[in-house]
Amino acid sequence: MCGIVGAIAERNVSGILLEGLKRLEYRGYDSAGIAMLNGSRDKLTDLKTVGKVKKLVTSASKAKIRGNLGIAHTRWATHGKPTVANAHPHSSSKEIAIVHNGIIENYQELREKLLKDGYVFKTETDSETIAHLIHKERKGGKVSLIDAAKKAITKLDGAYGLCVMDKTEPDQIVVARSGSPLVIGVGIGENFVASDPLALGQVTDRFIYLEEGDVAKVSLGDIEIWHGNRKINRPITTVESRSKDAEKGEYKHFMLKEIHEQPQVIKDTLDGRISKTKVLEQAFGVKAREIFDKVKTVQIVACGTSFHAGQVAKYWLETIAKIPCSADIASDYRYREIIVQPGTLFVTISQSGETADTLAALRYAKKKKYVASLAICNVATSTLVRESDFCILTMAGQEIGVASTKAFTTQLALLLILSIVLARRTGLKATQEAKLVKDLSKLPKLIDKALRLSKDIKRISKQFSDKYHSLFLGRGIQYPVAKEGALKLKEISYIHAEAYPAGELKHGPLALVDSKMPVIAVAPNNDLLGKLRANLSEVSARGGMLYVFADESIKFESDKSCKVVNVPISPEVLAPIVFTIPLQYCRIMLP
Ligand code: GLU
Numbered sequence: 001m002c003g004i005v006g007a008i009a010e011r012n013v014s015g016i017l018l019e020g021l022k023r024l025e026y027r028g029y030d031s032a033g034i035a036m037l038n039g040s041r042d043k044l045t046d047l048k049t050v051g052k053v054k055k056l057v058t059s060a061s062k063a064k065i066r067g068n069l070g071i072a073h074t075r076w077a078t079h080g081k082p083t084v085a086n087a088h089p090h091s092s093s094k095e096i097a098i099v100h101n102g103i104i105e106n107y108q109e110l111r112e113k114l115l116k117d118g119y120v121f122k123t124e125t126d127s128e129t130i131a132h133l134i135h136k137e138r139k140g141g142k143v144s145l146i147d148a149a150k151k152a153i154t155k156l157d158g159a160y161g162l163c164v165m166d167k168t169e170p171d172q173i174v175v176a177r178s179g180s181p182l183v184i185g186v187g188i189g190e191n192f193v194a195s196d197p198l199a200l201g202q203v204t205d206r207f208i209y210l211e212e213g214d215v216a217k218v219s220l221g222d223i224e225i226w227h228g229n230r231k232i233n234r235p236i237t238t239v240e241s242r243s244k245d246a247e248k249g250e251y252k253h254f255m256l257k258e259i260h261e262q263p264q265v266i267k268d269t270l271d272g273r274i275s276k277t278k279v280l281e282q283a284f285g286v287k288a289r290e291i292f293d294k295v296k297t298v299q300i301v302a303c304g305t306s307f308h309a310g311q312v313a314k315y316w317l318e319t320i321a322k323i324p325c326s327a328d329i330a331s332d333y334r335y336r337e338i339i340v341q342p343g344t345l346f347v348t349i350s351q352s353g354e355t356a357d358t359l360a361a362l363r364y365a366k367k368k369k370y371v372a373s374l375a376i377c378n379v380a381t382s383t384l385v386r387e388s389d390f391c392i393l394t395m396a397g398q399e400i401g402v403a404s405t406k407a408f409t410t411q412l413a414l415l416l417i418l419s420i421v422l423a424r425r426t427g428l429k430a431t432q433e434a435k436l437v438k439d440l441s442k443l444p445k446l447i448d449k450a451l452r453l454s455k456d457i458k459r460i461s462k463q464f465s466d467k468y469h470s471l472f473l474g475r476g477i478q479y480p481v482a483k484e485g486a487l488k489l490k491e492i493s494y495i496h497a498e499a500y501p502a503g504e505l506k507h508g509p510l511a512l513v514d515s516k517m518p519v520i521a522v523a524p525n526n527d528l529l530g531k532l533r534a535n536l537s538e539v540s541a542r543g544g545m546l547y548v549f550a551d552e553s554i555k556f557e558s559d560k561s562c563k564v565v566n567v568p569i570s571p572e573v574l575a576p577i578v579f580t581i582p583l584q585y586c587r588i589m590l591p
Helices: 014-023 053-063 107-116 128-137 145-153 254-260 262-270 288-294 304-319 356-365 383-387 406-424 430-441 443-451 454-464 478-493 502-507 529-541 572-589
Strands: 003-008 031-037 045-050 069-075 090-092 096-104 158-166 173-178 183-186 191-194 206-209 214-218 223-227 230-232 297-302 325-329 344-350 372-377 390-393 469-474 496-501 519-523 546-551 562-567
Touching: 003 014, 003 096, 003 158, 003 173, 014 031, 014 053, 014 069, 014 191, 031 053, 031 096, 045 053, 069 096, 069 158, 090 128, 096 128, 107 128, 128 145, 128 158, 145 158, 145 173, 145 214, 145 223, 173 191, 191 214, 254 262, 254 572, 262 406, 262 443, 288 406, 297 304, 297 356, 304 325, 304 344, 304 406, 304 478, 304 572, 344 356, 344 406, 356 372, 356 383, 372 383, 372 406, 383 390, 390 406, 406 430, 406 572, 430 443, 430 572, 443 572, 454 562, 454 572, 469 478, 469 502, 469 529, 478 496, 478 519, 478 572, 496 502, 502 529, 519 529, 519 572, 529 546, 546 572, 562 572
Parallel strands: 297 325, 297 344, 344 372, 372 390, 469 496, 469 519, 519 546, 546 562
Antiparallel strands: 003 069, 003 191, 031 045, 031 069, 090 096, 096 158, 158 173, 173 214, 183 191, 183 206, 214 223, 223 230
16 A cells, blocks of 8 residues: 655645655655645635646646645545546545545445535545545535544545545644554644555654544644543654665674564565455456456566575465466576466566566566556566556565565565455355464464564574574475575575475485484474374484474473474464474574
8 A cells, every 4th residue: 555644834835745756755655645734714725637746746836735634645546447536635625634544345325425415426436435425424514524434434434544635724744543543643743544654754763653543633732532432642652764674784694684673574565455354356456357367377477585485475365366377487497388277376476576597487478368457566666566457566675684584585475465365255254264364363462462573583593503404394375484594594504405395305305314314394383283293203213303393282292302482373274384483583583
């Protein structure tokens, strides 16, 4: 999801809003807009452009748009094409203007009712309904803006970060959040709002982070927040201005810092993409629904770490969505004769979106009869995103560490979401989806717990320091996780690391196992556990030293030849993501 900025001050705030939008450009968008007001006698002025914020800045300067109250937006179209008309802000009766990040799922139903009430819709968006709904709830001015907004949001299903201003109450901005982030930037005699504090770094370093379900009235010198019927206080946090992506902060190196960012970036990646009970599939863009309806199989193509994410997704797609899936290495796929089954969705995964082999594979795939190409990528402006039919962005922020960490786990989060939206079409029940989404929403907390294993890992990793080779074992969906562990150990520590599906051990590699060859195994609590245990005893019998990352519920015992690290209990579907975390630590603690 893209960006929101708002400001109320005694000075002109147009520059602050436009600068804020520029700072949010990294999140990707297709159009931008601004609405302003200069006191109650002023009329609501808005300006919108398709394309870059730069264009909006030029138009704003030509139009000399000014005001002491304003809201601005960068849009990533989910309902209705990226056009000037569909760009936000949206208004109602020339009085109310809103900007919205997110997806309103019941907008059709609301729209029909509002049409009957005589409201005229000028856009194809879901968001415009919010403007009219609030206008309606104001009952011709009898109800205050804040009360009307509070009432209106009770009627919304879906996700929203919302910012509202009203010509008849020009001393305030009303904001609300549910499923999409919003912060209030606290100034002196002026206040701001944004979807990300980064947007306001030029005006304040003090922020109030709104919680899910909060509604707030932001005025010049006052901020009032409600949660349900209760008026509440939220703490003000001082945030040092970011470009924090480019600084190591308290961490020894970028990789460690990025490992620790995972709870937050996973949260950012899930924001606006799931509601309490479902995946908001329009988060994949306006064309997504029609495309997904045609999908019968999935072809994933990627390189390196992203390929491992694709291999995990193969299991999810086949078990959750019951859809056949192939995951291929881009450098192999691009040079091969490809047979495409009818109804195949082509999916690329790349952190940068500039990986040459993946791009070449996409171009090759375009000559074949795929349903469409979907990019899962971290960089909105990348070639991969531009050349694909549609995309969904990981919100991992800049990844500076050479070894990918947060890009991998955010890719996995989105691939799980993709599996769920496709599964809906193959019989996944609403209750099953609700359970999966509930599990997903716990992911940031689970990762946070897994990050606390660093001390245990440090202790055992010392025993590795004189080793030259290692073996990583996993079964089923954990095999690509083991491969990812081995890949990073090679990259970071120059220790030879090989990953094997644990069941393959007896077909050769067991011969290599002895006391000089540490064996690292991932052991989630699933129905392959018994088989994995058998594989591990083969290792012990050979005198190999075992390091087992085991789900806490298994109660795996440490002994002389087996060191166990207990991984927090997680829902089975999330285990590949949770077990990735301790393996990331292994990599960095080795010499
Ligand atoms: N769903 C809204 C739209 O399509 C807002 C999308 C966004 O978050 O920018 O306009």
